[in-house]
Amino acid sequence: MIKYLLIPCLLMFGTLQAKENKHPNFLFIFADDMSLDTIGAMQRDVCKTPNLDKLMASGASFNRSYNMGAWNGAVCMASRSMLNSGLFVNRAQEGINKYPHWSEIMRDNGYTTYMTGKWHVPGKPRFDVVRDARPGMPNTFPHNQPEAYNRPKSPEHYAKGWKPWDKTKGGFWEGGTHWSEVVANHGVDFIEMAKNDDKPFFMYIAFNATHDPRQAPKEYIDMYPLDSIKIPENFLSSYPYAEPMGVPHSLRDEYLMPMPRTEYAVKVHRQEYFALATHMDEQIGRILKALDDSGMADNTYIIFTADHGLAVGRHGLVGKQCMYDHSMQVPFFIAGPQIKAKQQFDMPIYLQDAMATTLDLAGINKPKHVQFNSVMPLINKKRKQQYPLIYGKYTHTQRMIQDGDYKLIVYPNAQVYRLFNTAKDPFEMIDLAKNPEYANKVKKLTKKLKKLMLDMDDTLNLDQAKNLSQEAQKKITNPDGH
Template sequence: MKHSILTSTLLLLSATFALQAKSEKPNILFIFADDLSYETIGSFGILDIDTPHLDRLAEAGTTFTHSYNMGAYNGAVCVASRAMLNTGRFVWNTFKYDTGKIMNEEADAGKMWSQLMSKAGYRTYMTGKWHVKVKPEKIFDVAANERPGMPKAVPEGYNRPLDEADYEKGWKPWEAKWGGFWEGGKHWSEVVADDSIEFLNDAKDRDEPFFMYLAFNAAHDPRQAPKEYVDRYPLDRIELPNNFTPKYKYQDEIGCGKELRDARLAPFPRTEYSVKVNRQEYFALITHMDDQIGRIIEALEETGQADNTYIVFTADHGLAVGRHGLIGKQNMYDHSVRVPFMIVGPEVEKGAKNEAPIYLQDIMPTALELADAPIPEYVEFKSLLPLLEGKRKKHYDSVYGAYKGQQRMIIKDGWKYITYPTANGTRLYNMEADPFEKNDLSQNPEYASKIKKLHKSLQKLSKELDDPLDYEDPITSWNKVSPPKKTKNNKGGH
């Protein structure tokens, strides 16, 4: 009898210690969207769009209202964004590391985000879009259904719709015959949710905490969603962007003209009808993704793991979809460089908004700090915990942005200055008075000193970030680090 009691006691203590061990460190659930502008969350009150589950996340935690991607060194902006995210380095230092050979050397040395989480005792998992130059199964404990940079596109999905007749006889987002998100028989966003739910059901019976990297291809083109989601957005519900223009003045000089793949999705010049249809399909794909995120969060709650889990939602960059006459993300406007960023979890203030400027990649060191893991010296982005805890007001005095050798940007003290070094063009916006960047002040003599001051600040920041661009000789300096490729058709962008 004594032996039986002792055995029962030891089993009880063992179970208690196992529970305590699991609860010592929180789970991290990272949800990553693609091509998702900061304005696409319904509860933000900017667009008429349905995102009830993301609205719920915003209510349950803190939203960083000014979260940015630092830029890109190639047309596929997501490649640079994801490489920065997984290495922790700023854009130009990432540029030096973003080759298959060096990235694999980084993985061999255990320097990637997921590997650092694994060293901290986490079971690591990913599913969905990857687009980083090292295989995910090399650095995650479990990698399911890795997806490429974008679903396969077809010619019929470009230069559309020309008019209503063209739409009726042409490509439709719900038709599985076009492949894309429908390849494999199930919509890719639904696959991400299915994979995630399966992992959560398995994780509930394990002792170690988990780090989940869930990467949707949505809302990237081809913007395909089930018909019932498209039908929720009749064109009379879609408002034309308040900064719509048929053509952006510098589109060709800054790499956003017909040579850019993303830009060719809609006809040139942009028409009200084509922009409304593209936005209709964009919103439908986002709402469909939102429903899949709802399924994931429901599974987290039903498996009893929600109370000890931090949920972070953000995206790799935004998207224009008709704003300023642009379609893609290869520009320095807020619709393309700024993303939603919400964090929910233990002791995170609910329903709060933090206006401190951050970079979306700050989540990497934040997760490490939450995991009580050391943040390596090579990680340049900053943990958000001091901001969340009220210990700091801001991390960055200004926000930097870049696109190849053609565009540079700085946001400082409520102003945005954009320069196009190879086109001898500039833009200046008062972001507080003009958040949608409709009123360019760069040609107003009254602001000449403001431009001069911001340009000087941008040059100083560029130097600090090891930007290879020489503002006095931009073409030569950029060609030294990124020689133009000899190709008949530069498809650029993903």
């Protein structure tokens, strides 16, 4: 546990009344592994998130918010490095240690900075006040909780096995209080403290939820009986390109669920996923209520997003190490002064635009090294497009370009190209790449992708494949499903 890095709180006239700052406050709430499937208001699935639904309705929602990807399997680390450095993915790995962090920019411009929850960025959090900074994930590695993996194989296996509400298993229950509740407790405490500070605040509230181990109190599991859980439209028993895309079953995220994937296992994992999301939503509600009760809400901007999405059974995958929308897209809501309610935007943005947005709203000049952009010109109708093309990567095994309605995914190690019209085919089930009618589209998008890669400081050679095993080549030649 990181101890308080306490700063003086200046009392005004000895009262406990909330003050009025010339500059706005910022409450940034960050979730982990949270796909759009978990937002109730989006009606993509059965997940219930009443507090996030209310936040979404109170301001602007960006419905095509992307993460750029990652340089290793810990996609969350790359996402958070981009978020806190302001740098695109191919510069962030080095730049996170080279440039001032988001919190330091805010602090140097008169803000009290506060952080609690998941960090997972190289080095220590650079905030004035830090409470319980957590590692990348609660302990579930096989030597700690082997029974949390490769499950459930059957109803009988589930009945005898690991349970998400069992507090003796540690993980989110380590320390005796669920980590989501700890984050909310600290957030509420800081809001009480901030009422007596003469400076505006920047709060960075980072939940480990909805990352595995997906542990929640039993009453939340019971909210989602298995017969209410839908099998995803793009469910597959296995993904035919798993090995060339660098996501074999041995990858930690993928090993959570047995192979081949079964409808029963997918239902159990989605049940636990939604339960953890609903439990986190309740904790977010506590923070938002504390802000309302403090009298500071009218001068506070709230941004909610997540570091990336998650598959949880879609395309035969479990994790986030892919270029499909279920793993690349996340919720992105912003509410606050002068932002009209019930606005929805469909132009693509990156979730890491959150930093530049706060700088814009605070009247802080964006440092030259920051590459992401504020969403405020989109909200204020001063700009119709944030980025002409969306770029995605995963290690040296996957590249992606989204150009309008079309997405091209490339697995260079096997020279596999996949093309989807995401407007007509939102679940990315119909691969157009092998259709002769789309040969020219694949060619044009490949050319655009190579140019975009250069712009993104990406040195990978798309045309250079690595040798694969004969078994992997057979899977590519005879893929099962779409």
